[in-house]
Amino acid sequence: MEYIKTLKNSQDYINTELEYGAHHCRTIPVVLTRGEGVYVYDVEGKRYYDFLSGYSSVNQGHCHPKILNVLINQAKTLAACSRAFYSSTLGICERYLCQTFGYDKVLMMNSGAEANETAYKLCRKWGYEVKKIPENMAKIIVCKNNFAGRTIACISCSNYINCTKNFGPFVPNFIKVEYNNAEALENELKDFNVCAFIVEPVQGEAGVIIPSNTYFKKVQELCKKYNVLFVADEVQTALGRTGNLLSLQRYNVKPDITLLGKALSGGFYPISAILANNNIMLLLKPGEHGSTYGGNPLAAAIAIEAVDVIIKEKLCEKSEKLGKIFLNALRVYLQKSQIIKDIRGLGLMCAIEFKKEFTNMWNLCLKLKENGLVTMYVHERTIRLTPPLCITQEQLDECVQIILKTVRHFDNNVPEYANSCKPVLQN
Numbered sequence: 001m002e003y004i005k006t007l008k009n010s011q012d013y014i015n016t017e018l019e020y021g022a023h024h025c026r027t028i029p030v031v032l033t034r035g036e037g038v039y040v041y042d043v044e045g046k047r048y049y050d051f052l053s054g055y056s057s058v059n060q061g062h063c064h065p066k067i068l069n070v071l072i073n074q075a076k077t078l079a080a081c082s083r084a085f086y087s088s089t090l091g092i093c094e095r096y097l098c099q100t101f102g103y104d105k106v107l108m109m110n111s112g113a114e115a116n117e118t119a120y121k122l123c124r125k126w127g128y129e130v131k132k133i134p135e136n137m138a139k140i141i142v143c144k145n146n147f148a149g150r151t152i153a154c155i156s157c158s159n160y161i162n163c164t165k166n167f168g169p170f171v172p173n174f175i176k177v178e179y180n181n182a183e184a185l186e187n188e189l190k191d192f193n194v195c196a197f198i199v200e201p202v203q204g205e206a207g208v209i210i211p212s213n214t215y216f217k218k219v220q221e222l223c224k225k226y227n228v229l230f231v232a233d234e235v236q237t238a239l240g241r242t243g244n245l246l247s248l249q250r251y252n253v254k255p256d257i258t259l260l261g262k263a264l265s266g267g268f269y270p271i272s273a274i275l276a277n278n279n280i281m282l283l284l285k286p287g288e289h290g291s292t293y294g295g296n297p298l299a300a301a302i303a304i305e306a307v308d309v310i311i312k313e314k315l316c317e318k319s320e321k322l323g324k325i326f327l328n329a330l331r332v333y334l335q336k337s338q339i340i341k342d343i344r345g346l347g348l349m350c351a352i353e354f355k356k357e358f359t360n361m362w363n364l365c366l367k368l369k370e371n372g373l374v375t376m377y378v379h380e381r382t383i384r385l386t387p388p389l390c391i392t393q394e395q396l397d398e399c400v401q402i403i404l405k406t407v408r409h410f411d412n413n414v415p416e417y418a419n420s421c422k423p424v425l426q427n
Contacts, residue, residue, distance in 0.1 A: 113149025127195025
């Protein structure tokens with residue numbers, strides 16, 4: 001297109017977005033044009049480590065060649081196919097996902113928000129038809145500070161003012177409890193009209209909030225005790241991000257329903273999935289739910305390869321190992337900082353939380369970008385550190401130095417750290 005020739009630099013691209021696009025995001029001023037593995041490149045050719053990974057959509061790394069080849073080959077034959085017809089790829093994908101994750105059935109959708117929306121409907125239907133909750137009385141328990149998406153139902157679950165202000169009225173009967181508080185959960189589960197509890201294994205958008213090691217065992221016990229569906233929103237935490245194929249495998253629990261998304265596509269295409277057994281999934285009858293693109297041939301082919309790459313390249317094991325090394329390095333390097341409150345993580349889903357007195361989060365992200373690493377802050381005081389899982393130990397060592405250099409720039413009250421540039425990433 002001819003007009004592209006008039007765009008000479010990053011600011012030209014930014015100005016074009018500002019003129020013609022909605023202003024609904026706060027966006028770091030970097031214009032990315034290419035990605036490969038753990039790196040992204042801007043239009044001037046500068047290379048950055050990607051420590052947001054499309055909110056964990058590219059766990060396999062940018063433009064993974066195996067997934068790309070599957071996408072190209074499938075796109076050449078049949079890309080779209082309404083569920084009014086069968087396709088030669090969907091059943092194969094469904095069988096692969098069910099056998100891999102240990103469920104009877106899977107329902108393919110597109111976005112993580114759609115996966116959550118599907119779960120809300122499925123849980124309510126189970127509540128009315130199986131638990132025998134009175135009509136229109138079903139309730140779903142969610143956790144405060146969760147993030148499920150920005151549809152009306154998803155923000156009805158939210159307590160964040162920027163998600164909810166001036167978007168009401170909201171969907172009723174979502175009950176909010178404190179995360180990692182089994183006692184608060186049980187108090188609400190005593191209500192017979194509760195049909196489900198939906199929870200993230202790690203609260204990513206809240207700043208990588210990690211529960212106690214006993215929380216999910218207790219959640220599973222309580223949901224069984226009160227005959228309530230236990231639903232895990234693994235859209236962001238699954239497929240190696242926290243060190244397991246499913247994050248809740250760490251705690252040896254299996255939810256009634258598991259939601260997948262993001263890395264299920266390898267970053268190429270919106271794909272999500274709802275996993276459940278026959279006693280739940282078969283409650284949905286023809287015409288009661290659907291999606292034009294959900295389960296299309298292109299998505300089905302991509303999803304198989306995206307999960308296969310995670311397994312065959314041992315990215316779960318890599319995330320578990322390097323996550324521990326990464327956290328230890330950050331804690332060693334930054335232990336003297338006067339502006340950091342906490343450093344936490346699970347696998348390669350990590351975060352640095354800054355003290356409330358530190359108000360330069362935007363400038364911190366800009367400085368990280370200047371130093372060669374891109375990410376974004378959440379909830380005013382926390383930066384999320386989630387690189388592609390294909391990152392090497394040597395690359396991670398370099399990233400620790402970038403983070404250290406950046407924090408030191410703002411940590412003016414702390415003397416120079418002794419031997420601070422000596423690598424500490426050791427097995």
